[in-house]
Amino acid sequence: MATAIVLFNRDLRVHDHPALVAACERAERVVPLFVLDPAVPAGNRQGFLLECLAELRAALRARDGDLVVRQGDVVHETMKLAAEVDATTIYAGADVSSLARRREEHLARERIEYLRFPGVTVVPPDALRPSGGGDHYRVFTPYWRAWTRHPRRPVLPPPRTVPTPPGLTAGRLPPLQPPGPVPGGEPAARERADRWLRHGLDGYADGHDDLAGDRTSRLSPYLRFGCLSPLELARRAERSEPFVRQLCWRDFHHQVTYAFPRICRENYRHPERRWRQDPDALQAWQAGMTGLPIVDAGMRQLLAEGWMHNRARLITAAYLVKHLGLDWREGVRHFFEHLLDGDVADNSGNWQWVAGTGNDTRPNRTFNPLRQAKRYDPAGHYVRRYVPELAGVPAPYVHEPWRLPSPPAGYPARLDGAADQG
Known part of the structure; x- marks a missing residue:
C-alpha cells in the first residue's frame, strides 16, 4: 500500500495545492506534515502561523485527514516520519530561499522519491x-x-478526501496566542x-x-x-x-x-559600499522616533500592526539607506522580524531595489520624504493616525520635521540635518 508524505511549508491551504492533489491521486495513504523548526525564528509571525496551521488541520480533518505536526530539523523529522509510516514518496511545494533550497537538496539525496511542485x-x-x-x-x-x-x-480544486492512515500520532500545536490584528488561516x-x-x-x-x-x-x-x-x-x-x-x-x-539565493545577505549587483555605523539613528528609525513624521508613522504602523502600507515601505526604506546612509541589511532584518508578510524574496528584493544594489535600473534613485508625504498623505491623516503627538497640527505643517517635547532615553529628539534632507 503506497504511502506518501505531503510536506507543507509556505502552502498552508487545501485549495489549488498541486502537491496535495497529486499525492491524493497517486497514493493510497497520505500523511500531511508540517515541521516547526525552532532554529528558524518566526518573529512577529508566530501567532499568525499557528492560526494558519490550526485552520489547515481543521480543513484536512474535514476531508478525513489530519495534519501531523513535529518539532525539530525539517529534514530529520520528515525522514523519521517517513520511516515510521513506510512512505515511498515525499511531495512538497518548491521554494526559493537558500534555506529552502538546502532542505530540498538534502531531501533529494535521501533514499526516497522526492517530488517538487509549483504553487508558491x-x-x-x-x-x-x-x-x-x-x-x-x-x-x-x-x-x-x-x-x-x-x-x-489550471487552478485545482481541493481534494475530496485526504486518506491519512489511522492511529498516527498527529502531535500538538503550540497554544494559540492572543488574536493579532489579522486573523490567520485559509x-x-x-x-x-x-x-x-x-x-x-x-x-x-x-x-x-x-x-x-x-x-x-x-x-x-x-x-x-x-x-x-x-x-x-x-x-x-x-x-x-x-x-x-x-x-x-x-x-x-x-x-x-x-x-541568487544569497539575496538577503549580499548585494545582488554593484560593489559593496561603506555604510555608516550609527546605532542611535538606527534605533530611532526602528522605533519611529526620527523626527520626520511620515517616516515615524510608517515605522509605528509596522510595530503596531505587523504590516506597513507599500508606499510607506518605500519611504521608510529610502530614508534609512539614502538619507541616513545605513546598511540595507539592517532594514531587511527589522522588517523581517516584524512583518506578517516577511518573506525572504520580496523583503530582500525590495530593500535591494531601494538601496540601489538590486534590480532597479536607476540605482541612484532617491525619494524625497517630504514631497512623498505631501503627495500621498496631503491632509496628514496617515501621519496623525500613527503619530498622535501631532494630532493637533494642521495639514500645512504636519509633515514638517518635529521635535519631541520629552524624548525617551536613548532616542534623539530629531536626527541631525532632518530638516535639510530631501
Missing part, C-alpha cells in the same frame, strides 16, 4: 528565461511581458480575498498609493504563508492590470532569489 508563485521561478541568454530576468519590464504570455496551469484569507475582489479591486489603480485611505488588499500575509494561491488570485483579479502587476513583481523577486 503564479509562474514557477525557473520557468522563464531571457531570449538573449541568462538564467533569469534582471529587469522587471521584460519579465512582465514574458510573464503575461506564459501559459498558466478561511480568513479567502473571505478577505472575496471581499476585496468585490469591493476594492476596481479602485485599486487610483487608490493604492493613498496612505490614509488604506485602499490596498492586505492579502500579502496570506500569500506569504500560502493561505491563498497566487495563481488563483491572479486569475480572479485579471480585470485589474495594476493589481496583477503587483503579483508579477512578487514572482519577479522570487525568480531573482531562485537564481
Whole structure:
C-alpha cells in the first residue's frame, strides 16, 4: 500500500495545492506534515502561523485527514516520519530561499522519491528565461511581458478526501496566542480575498498609493504563508492590470532569489559600499522616533500592526539607506522580524531595489520624504493616525520635521540635518 508524505511549508491551504492533489491521486495513504523548526525564528509571525496551521488541520480533518505536526530539523523529522509510516514518496511545494533550497537538496539525496511542485508563485521561478541568454530576468519590464504570455496551469480544486492512515500520532500545536490584528488561516484569507475582489479591486489603480485611505488588499500575509494561491488570485483579479502587476513583481523577486539565493545577505549587483555605523539613528528609525513624521508613522504602523502600507515601505526604506546612509541589511532584518508578510524574496528584493544594489535600473534613485508625504498623505491623516503627538497640527505643517517635547532615553529628539534632507 503506497504511502506518501505531503510536506507543507509556505502552502498552508487545501485549495489549488498541486502537491496535495497529486499525492491524493497517486497514493493510497497520505500523511500531511508540517515541521516547526525552532532554529528558524518566526518573529512577529508566530501567532499568525499557528492560526494558519490550526485552520489547515481543521480543513484536512474535514476531508478525513489530519495534519501531523513535529518539532525539530525539517529534514530529520520528515525522514523519521517517513520511516515510521513506510512512505515511498515525499511531495512538497518548491521554494526559493537558500534555506529552502538546502532542505530540498538534502531531501533529494535521501533514499526516497522526492517530488517538487509549483504553487508558491503564479509562474514557477525557473520557468522563464531571457531570449538573449541568462538564467533569469534582471529587469522587471521584460519579465512582465514574458510573464503575461506564459501559459498558466489550471487552478485545482481541493481534494475530496485526504486518506491519512489511522492511529498516527498527529502531535500538538503550540497554544494559540492572543488574536493579532489579522486573523490567520485559509478561511480568513479567502473571505478577505472575496471581499476585496468585490469591493476594492476596481479602485485599486487610483487608490493604492493613498496612505490614509488604506485602499490596498492586505492579502500579502496570506500569500506569504500560502493561505491563498497566487495563481488563483491572479486569475480572479485579471480585470485589474495594476493589481496583477503587483503579483508579477512578487514572482519577479522570487525568480531573482531562485537564481541568487544569497539575496538577503549580499548585494545582488554593484560593489559593496561603506555604510555608516550609527546605532542611535538606527534605533530611532526602528522605533519611529526620527523626527520626520511620515517616516515615524510608517515605522509605528509596522510595530503596531505587523504590516506597513507599500508606499510607506518605500519611504521608510529610502530614508534609512539614502538619507541616513545605513546598511540595507539592517532594514531587511527589522522588517523581517516584524512583518506578517516577511518573506525572504520580496523583503530582500525590495530593500535591494531601494538601496540601489538590486534590480532597479536607476540605482541612484532617491525619494524625497517630504514631497512623498505631501503627495500621498496631503491632509496628514496617515501621519496623525500613527503619530498622535501631532494630532493637533494642521495639514500645512504636519509633515514638517518635529521635535519631541520629552524624548525617551536613548532616542534623539530629531536626527541631525532632518530638516535639510530631501
